[in-house]
Amino acid sequence: MSYEELLTEMGVADERFIAMTAENRALIRKLPQVLGNRFIDTGITEQTMIGAAAGLALRGRIPVVHALASFLSMRAFEFIRTDAGIPALPLKLSAFIPGLLSDANGPTHQAIEDISIMRGIPNMTVFAPADEDDMVKMLPQIWASPQPAYTRINTRQTSYVHEPFELGKAEVISKGTDVMILTYGLLFEQAMIALDMLKDEGLSVGLVNMRSLKPVDEQAILEAANSRLLVTLEDHFLTGGLYTIVAEVLLKHQKTANVLPFALNEKWFKPALLPAVMQHEGFNGKKIAEKILGYQTEHIQPEILKPQFAE
The missing domain is CATH 3.40.50.920 (Rossmann fold)
Incomplete structure (x- = not known):
């Protein structure tokens, strides 16, 4: 199962899920046709996206937001800290091309301090799947948790079959x-x-x-x-x-x-x-x-x- 298939499955099964993106649709190109008005693209406005997601979370929604890891963790940091971390709202942050996965990009697009930044936010949880199999086993529990969460998205496929995931367990x-x-x-x-x-x-x-x-x-x-x-x-x-x-x-x-x-x-x-x-x-x-x-x-x-x- 892919990331998009997992989010589609969970979004269809539970109307609380809202897919949001700051003009970063690489992982979720098919979702607008499936989720309709529960798919929101705010454009290249990571801060606005987090603020809107917090408002939706206050109304009982589960917003899954998508942006490049460097911009999500740094450009929107204050909004994540204030609007998600301090009130402990269930914003689910999907950080695309984190770490070396940003390979051909320069320093502005390299998220190599994101773990440090995100784990310092009160109530925030932080996850980093090893590969796609690990990720799709982890995300259902991460998204079901009432806490805000930052996940380094990793769609690379390996031959390793991972054990079931438990929050807080290696x-x-x-x-x-x-x-x-x-x-x-x-x-x-x-x-x-x-x-x-x-x-x-x-x-x-x-x-x-x-x-x-x-x-x-x-x-x-x-x-x-x-x-x-x-x-x-x-x-x-x-x-x-x-x-x-x-x-x-x-x-x-x-x-x-x-x-x-x-x-x-x-x-x-x-x-x-x-x-x-x-x-x-x-x-x-x-x-x-x-x-x-x-x-x-x-x-x-x-x-x-x-x-x-x-x-």
């Missing part, structure tokens, strides 16, 4: 004693590649899909921190995202861990097609595996040989 793919990788969104598929490469080098490696970032699964983080090396992998700035979440959880529970973060450190990524972006920024599976193994060799298990991954 998906533990596997456990490892040498390395545990925590990730979310687009980079899940690259983490899977790195996982296999590291296992081939003799390491015990685990992977956790941190699909729910607020509320976050603290127990999953604490258990992962028992490994020799905890890796955070995200297409987001280092500050405010998963690395920061992990630090907050460990400090809260007075626990320490050896943590290796993969993130964008106060710089925007170089625009290009997605494979080239991931290669250049060090976010493809091979580069992730090489960096992890190199760190293991230098800091944790010196007897491990330097990685010799094939091109």
Whole structure:
């Protein structure tokens, strides 16, 4: 099932659903014919769209709003904070092309601080599906919740079949004693590649899909921190995202861990097609595996040989 099919199904079944967009119809081109006057395009006016959505929510509607992640999280931030977060209205924010999915776009269109921005809003919940299968399993619960929600939309298809979703719970793919990788969104598929490469080098490696970032699964983080090396992998700035979440959880529970973060450190990524972006920024599976193994060799298990991954 696709995003559009899911929203169509839920919109037909429940007249409270309103589909709204700030002239961003890439995911919902067929909905105007299905929903009629319950489809609203406000034009390139993200702030107006959020204000109108809040009014509809006050009348018992469930507005699902669509815009580019960079503009939704930043241009409309004050409106989301004031009109959705503070009154805890059930606005459902569908953020298109977040993180590296914005590949060929420059800094103005790169949403790589959105997790930090959105999780700081009172009552806001924040989610980042690993792929399309994960997303369509997550959204029914997210949209059924009475709280406002920000979701990084991810329509990429992978071969992985995800477990059912539960609000506030991570998906533990596997456990490892040498390395545990925590990730979310687009980079899940690259983490899977790195996982296999590291296992081939003799390491015990685990992977956790941190699909729910607020509320976050603290127990999953604490258990992962028992490994020799905890890796955070995200297409987001280092500050405010998963690395920061992990630090907050460990400090809260007075626990320490050896943590290796993969993130964008106060710089925007170089625009290009997605494979080239991931290669250049060090976010493809091979580069992730090489960096992890190199760190293991230098800091944790010196007897491990330097990685010799094939091109």
